[in-house]
Amino acid sequence: MSIDLGLDGKRALVTGGTKGLGAAVVQALATAGVRVATTARTVPESGSGRIHYIAADLTTARDCANVAGEVLRMFGGIDIIVDVLGGSSAPAGGFAALTDEEWRREIDHNLMPAVRLDRALLPSMIAQGSGVLIHVTSIQHRLPLPESTTAYAAAKAALSTYSKSLSKEVAAKGVRVVRVSPGWIETDAAVALAERLAREAGTDYEGGKRIIMKSLGGIPLGRPAKPAEVADLITFLASPRAAAITGSEHVIDCGTVPTA
Structure with a gap:
């Protein structure tokens, strides 16, 4: 983005930031002047400039706690959290193929990292009276594919509902919670x-x-959609230019969802 978004010097955590959409978000925020910490199971040996990498498996409570602690030690606080981490490894075959283990894996991957990191980092945002949480959901929670995405879609629906509830709780404390719902990227x-x-x-x-x-x-x-297109939307929503936006879900799917 060529306009000044007022993000210079802000501190952000982006989950899943070494590939795909996550990498595009990291680059967009860094270009806007944000100091970015980002996570992945495998990361480059060192960061570059404004980007700091943290190796972590955020499907575990332990690594979520470790990441939150490292971010607070590194930055002394946090202004922006972008929860990009997500995806599905569930087999095809509809509901009958989804064992308890498959359900647990989808929830641990697509819901719990956001819940745990928010719980650990929100107090610092509330203490400073400002902050932005952006949870990347999916159009799948409105347009599930029964053959292969039932558990993933359900986990993203839970993330969306959690986000809406959280937005009502923390808006008066200066923290905005926004959802971005991509289609196929x-x-x-x-x-x-x-x-x-x-x-x-x-x-x-x-x-x-x-x-x-x-x-x-x-x-x-x-x-x-291109990763950079979705990343630009996320960067705008994280900025002071979007200061009146909270509690909403922003669909970016090239028109895939057929209803309003």
């Missing part, structure tokens, strides 16, 4: 999926993309 993983589907169908990459878009019921813009 053209990350490296999404490209790999489209390429695999293309090979299986005997078509090219564009044909693979069309297969995915058809499975979603179509995308009116005719393409997925």
Whole structure:
């Protein structure tokens, strides 16, 4: 973004920040002048400039606590948290394929990291009277695919409801809570999926993309969103320019969800 968002010198934590959307968010915030700490299970050996990497498995309570402590020691406080971490490893096969273990894994990956980090870091935001929490949900909580995303969609729905409730609790204390709900994003993983589907169908990459878009019921813009496009929205919402925005969910899906 070329406009001044008033973010210079702010302190942020971005989860899942070495790949895909997370990496785009880290770069967008750093470009806007934010000091960024970001997590992943495997991280580069050292940070660069405004970016600091923390190795952690945020599906565990222990690593969430360790990350929160390290962020507070490093920055002395926190202004922005962007919970990007998420995804699904559940098998296809509908409800019958979802064991208790699969349900637990989806919830631990898509809900609990945000809950635990918020619980650890929100007190410092409340103490300073300001802060922004951005939880990345998914259009899947409104548009689930029964064959493969039931548990993921349910976990993201829980994250969305938790976010709305939290926004009501902390808005009067100076902390904004906002949800960003992406559709299909053209990350490296999404490209790999489209390429695999293309090979299986005997078509090219564009044909693979069309297969995915058809499975979603179509995308009116005719393409997925770019990671940088979603990251720009998140960066704006984290900024003082969005100071009146809280409790809301911002869909960025190229028109995929067919209802208002």
